Amino acid sequence: MTDAMGIFDIMLALVLPWLGWRLLASPNLFRAVVLFISLGLLMSLAWVRLHAPDVALAEAAIGAGLTGALFLSALRRLERLRDSERRLDYAEKREEEQNLPPEKRRKSKPVAYVLALFLLSVFLLLLGGALLKTPVAPGRLGPAVAGQMGQSGVQSRVTAVLLNFRGYDTLLEVMVLFLAALGVWSLTRVRQTPQEKVPGPVLATLVRLLVPLMITVAGYLVWIGSSRAGGAFQGGAVLAAAGVLLLLANVTVVRQIPSTLLRWALVLGPLLFLLSAVACMSIGGNLLEYPRQSAGSWILLIESATAVSIGVTLAALYAGGRPHEPAAREAIVDKSADTKVKNGEGA
Amino acid sequence: MPDTPFWAVCLVVVPLFFAIICFVRSSLVTFLGPLAAWLNALAGLGMTLSFVHSGPLRYAIGGWQAPLGINFSIDGLSVLLVAMTAVTGLSVSMYAKGYFSLRIGSAGEINRHGHQRAYFWPVWLLLWAALNGLFLSADLFNIYVTLEIIGLAAVVLTALSGKPAARLAAMRYLLVSLLGSCCYLFGVALLYRSYGILDMTALSRLVSPAPLLWVSLALLTTGLLLKTALFPLHFWLPPAHANALAPVSAILSGLVVKASFYLILRLWGEVFAQVLPFAAYVLLGVLGCGAVLWGAVQALLQKRLKMLIAYSTVAQLGYLFIALPLIRLDPGPSAREAVILLIMAHACAKSAMFMAAGSIFLKAGHDRIDDLDGIKEVLPVSSFAFVLAGVSLMGFPPSGGFLGKWLLLGVSLASGQWWWGIMLVIGSLLAAGYVYRIACHLLVFKASFSSRRGSIPPVMEWPAVLLAVLAMILGLLAGYPLGLLEAGCPVPIHACLEVMP
Numbered sequence: 097m098t099d100a101m102g103i104f105d106i107m108l109a110l111v112l113p114w115l116g117w118r119l120l121a122s123p124n125l126f127r128a129v130v131l132f133i134s135l136g137l138l139m140s141l142a143w144v145r146l147h148a149p150d151v152a153l154a155e156a157a158i159g160a161g162l163t164g165a166l167f168l169s170a171l172r173r174l175e176r177l178r179d180s181e182r183r184l185d186y187a188e189k190r191e192e193e194q195n196l197p198p199e200k201r202r203k204s205k206p207v208a209y210v211l212a213l214f215l216l217s218v219f220l221l222l223l224g225g226a227l228l229k230t231p232v233a234p235g236r237l238g239p240a241v242a243g244q245m246g247q248s249g250v251q252s253r254v255t256a257v258l259l260n261f262r263g264y265d266t267l268l269e270v271m272v273l274f275l276a277a278l279g280v281w282s283l284t285r286v287r288q289t290p291q292e293k294v295p296g297p298v299l300a301t302l303v304r305l306l307v308p309l310m311i312t313v314a315g316y317l318v319w320i321g322s323s324r325a326g327g328a329f330q331g332g333a334v335l336a337a338a339g340v341l342l343l344l345a346n347v348t349v350v351r352q353i354p355s356t357l358l359r360w361a362l363v364l365g366p367l368l369f370l371l372s373a374v375a376c377m378s379i380g381g382n383l384l385e386y387p388r389q390s391a392g393s394w395i396l397l398i399e400s401a402t403a404v405s406i407g408v409t410l411a412a413l414y415a416g417g418r419p420h421e422p423a424a425r426e427a428i429v430d431k432s433a434d435t436k437v438k439n440g441e442g443a
Numbered sequence: 444m445p446d447t448p449f450w451a452v453c454l455v456v457v458p459l460f461f462a463i464i465c466f467v468r469s470s471l472v473t474f475l476g477p478l479a480a481w482l483n484a485l486a487g488l489g490m491t492l493s494f495v496h497s498g499p500l501r502y503a504i505g506g507w508q509a510p511l512g513i514n515f516s517i518d519g520l521s522v523l524l525v526a527m528t529a530v531t532g533l534s535v536s537m538y539a540k541g542y543f544s545l546r547i548g549s550a551g552e553i554n555r556h557g558h559q560r561a562y563f564w565p566v567w568l569l570l571w572a573a574l575n576g577l578f579l580s581a582d583l584f585n586i587y588v589t590l591e592i593i594g595l596a597a598v599v600l601t602a603l604s605g606k607p608a609a610r611l612a613a614m615r616y617l618l619v620s621l622l623g624s625c626c627y628l629f630g631v632a633l634l635y636r637s638y639g640i641l642d643m644t645a646l647s648r649l650v651s652p653a654p655l656l657w658v659s660l661a662l663l664t665t666g667l668l669l670k671t672a673l674f675p676l677h678f679w680l681p682p683a684h685a686n687a688l689a690p691v692s693a694i695l696s697g698l699v700v701k702a703s704f705y706l707i708l709r710l711w712g713e714v715f716a717q718v719l720p721f722a723a724y725v726l727l728g729v730l731g732c733g734a735v736l737w738g739a740v741q742a743l744l745q746k747r748l749k750m751l752i753a754y755s756t757v758a759q760l761g762y763l764f765i766a767l768p769l770i771r772l773d774p775g776p777s778a779r780e781a782v783i784l785l786i787m788a789h790a791c792a793k794s795a796m797f798m799a800a801g802s803i804f805l806k807a808g809h810d811r812i813d814d815l816d817g818i819k820e821v822l823p824v825s826s827f828a829f830v831l832a833g834v835s836l837m838g839f840p841p842s843g844g845f846l847g848k849w850l851l852l853g854v855s856l857a858s859g860q861w862w863w864g865i866m867l868v869i870g871s872l873l874a875a876g877y878v879y880r881i882a883c884h885l886l887v888f889k890a891s892f893s894s895r896r897g898s899i900p901p902v903m904e905w906p907a908v909l910l911a912v913l914a915m916i917l918g919l920l921a922g923y924p925l926g927l928l929e930a931g932c933p934v935p936i937h938a939c940l941e942v943m944p
Contacts, residue, residue, distance in 0.1 A: 222658060223658055225654065226653075226654035226655040226657070226658045227655060229653070229654045229655070230637050230653045230654055230655035230656075231637075232636060232637070233635075233636060233637050233638050233639030233640075234639060235639060236510055236639040236640055237510060237511065237639060237640070240510055240511045241511065244507070244511060260505060260507075261505065261507050261511050261512050262505075262512065262513055262584075262585075263504075263505055264504045264505065264513045264585065265513065265584065265585055265588055268573070268576065268585070268588040268589065268592060269588055271459060271569060271572075271573075271592060272588070272591055272592055272595065274463070274466075274569075275566065275569050275592060275595050275596055275599070276595065278466065278562060278565055278566055278569075278599065279566070279595065279598070279599035279602075281562065282558065282559075282562035282566070282599055282602070282603055283602060356467075359466060359467050360467060362466075363463045363466060363467055366459075366463055367460075367463050370456060370459055370460055370463070373456070374452075374456055377452065381506055382448070382502065382503055382504060382505060382506045383452045383456070383504050383505070384504055384505040385504075385505050385506035386505075418558070
């Protein structure tokens with residue numbers, strides 16, 4: 097059994113860099129995305145072999161699944177841009193490049209490759225040498241975590257570290273996700289899908305069957321996170337996958353979600369996390385110092401809200417832009433200013 | 444009166460809370476954003492006052508002491524930078540309020556720039572929270588998370604302008620910033636492998652020269668240099684800073700690059716100061732010299748005002764790195780004090796310059812330096828602010844820049860390494876060159892200036908003046924901030940020692 101596993105590990109270690117290389121070298125973007133997804137799946141296998149099931153779950157759900165979906169949707173947008181007339185110059189340039197004789201195309205490529213490979217191998221050699229020469233530190237935090245597990249309110253050490261011992265990190269990480277959604281919304285509006293585009297019967301059935309199941313799985317992952325592998329990020333990722341499915345199927349309900357509701361759903365997790373962090377202070381502790389007896393419930397509450405927000409955020413990233421809003425909300429007219437003069441800096 | 448930990452928590456929690464509320468209730472953003480800025484400034488003030496009263500301390504978040512949990516480490520350096528962020532941030536916020544009202548009110552289509560204001564405030568408040576969090580945190584991984592927020596928020600703000608040039612610059616900024624974060628994270632992971640600990644104070648007691656330490660330090664420093672835009676890694680900075688909206692440029696140049704430099708100062712000046720060889724400091728110093736020369740020469744060649752200011756940032760960041768070998772050489776605290784003064788003076792002066800440049804841009808409709816003759820007739824206050832900030836950059840007494848350079852010059856002469864001093868003087872002369880170049884155009888008399896826009900509201904002009912004056916008199920007031928720095932001797936952490944073998 098161990099031999100078989102050893103062979104499997106060696107194969108994994110060989111296949112992963114090879115896949116990565118193929119991905120980077122692929123001239124075709126679609127192919128590269130497909131390779132990226134398979135790389136993510138194999139990476140999650142590697143995490144399983146490294147006894148990190150939490151990371152494996154997150155890697156499979158977010159690294160392979162959602163990032164792949166995001167890449168595919170970005171690719172579709174790129175192609176649409178390339179086809180449209182506005183980007184004619186770009187298309188012409190590409191065509192020009194393709195018409196060149198093969199020996200003239202991108203002359204600098206081999207030099208750059210060789211240089212990059214050289215630098216990378218020098219770095220890897222130095223790193224490898226240093227790693228071999230320097231001993232691994234004695235585990236300081238491992239025993240510390242084990243010693244305090246009884247106080248953490250949960251049984252899973254990963255959850256204890258993420259939500260209790262280093263909860264402040266997670267609070268800020270949740271803010272990073274919120275910021276990512278803000279960034280995408282600030283850049284562009286969501287693309288309006290035509291109303292009449294109805295999903296085919298297969299997709300419709302699939303959505304009807306899968307979405308409730310996925311929501312259940314997400315809830316289960318959040319719940320089980322307190323004792324085993326799972327938690328807010330994994331549950332949120334599954335929720336997001338459900339959201340992506342709904343978006344793909346162009347279900348009417350999803351299209352008609354009012355933007356206020358969407359905004360509240362996006363901030364539910366960050367806001368609740370922040371408010372509970374402060375609430376701990378009003379009870380008498382430090383920031384994020386849950387009362388020891390009820391720490392488990394606090395963590396579960398925070399995780400549930402965060403999972404919902406993570407799911408909505410990731411699905412919103414996939415939708416790719418801020419929702420259309422009634423124009424009146426954004427317009428605040430300053431009457432005193434001169435309205436005749438047109439645009440300033442951002443023209 | 445609330446104590447230091449209360450204010451420290453406020454500095455992170457309040458901007459985060461208001462960022463969320465600004466996003467949910469985007470129609471109230473004009474009111475909530477400035478309110479949050481005032482509250483932040485108040486927290487910064489409260490923090491400084493209570494620090495003066497009670498001195499440095501550590502605060503265990505979640506009640507978990509250092510090796511297990513994340514701690515705030517509040518010392519003189521953190522407090523000074525938090526206060527600097529509060530003052531600069533408040534001024535920029537006031538300016539931004541006027542800026543967006545003016546643009547939204549007068550743009551051809553009413554709704555055209557509406558989303559810029561709606562997204563500026565939440566993103567800027569998140570950025571502010573992360574800056575405060577970075578300055579207060581003692582944990583290397585937690586600092587990575589704050590760096591991530593800072594980088595991402597800075598990119599979003601850069602792209603907010605919507606111009607193709609700005610979006611391109613933002614994309615490049617994003618890639619550079621992510622590469623920097625990756626390097627930093629890799630370095631932190633290697634440090635964790637060799638020492639099993641993430642708290643900086645605890646780490647500084649454990650480190651000893653080892654091959655892996657060099658690799659991880661190289662990675663950490665490379666990542667931070669990319670984010671600080673030290674020559675020759677500065678290529679992304681000028682387009683990003685020059686093409687962003689005016690308040691955003693002020694934030695990016697005044698505050699964001701300082702965050703990663705602060706971390707370099709912490710790592711090279713405190714945590715790893717005992718083990719790093721002097722040659723490494725010299726290398727950074729030489730790169731700093733390169734930045735001073737290259738940035739100033741490029742600034743002299745620019746045709747656009749904002750581009751010139753952005754290259755001036757590249758040059759001014761060079762001084763901070765020239766100070767690093769001097770900090771190492773200096774037996775006393777004066778080199779360290781000098782670098783803090785330079786950071787604060789530059790934050791004030793550069794933000795003031797970008798804000799004034801933004802007003803000039805709005806008024807004139809362009810920022811071509813050659814066509815700005817006589818703008819002082821229509822924008823006297825902003826022109827004054829611009830030139831005053833420029834004089835502070837040149838290092839005229841009694842500005843903070845002057846005192847900082849003077850102290851550094853003293854250290855370089857005292858330590859026998861006079862060539863650093865020569866670089867400081869050359870840099871100041873070049874700075875005088877490019878400031879003079881603009882001043883000539885701004886202050887020349889010309890009967891009529893064809894402006895494209897009506898009046899610029901006072902709320903857009905006076906914050907720039909305030910910051911410029913502050914930069915100018917910082918040399919006179921230097922005793923107060925430097926006194927804080929003195930008070931901030933490292934805090935003993937007994938808790939760390941319990942788990943030490």
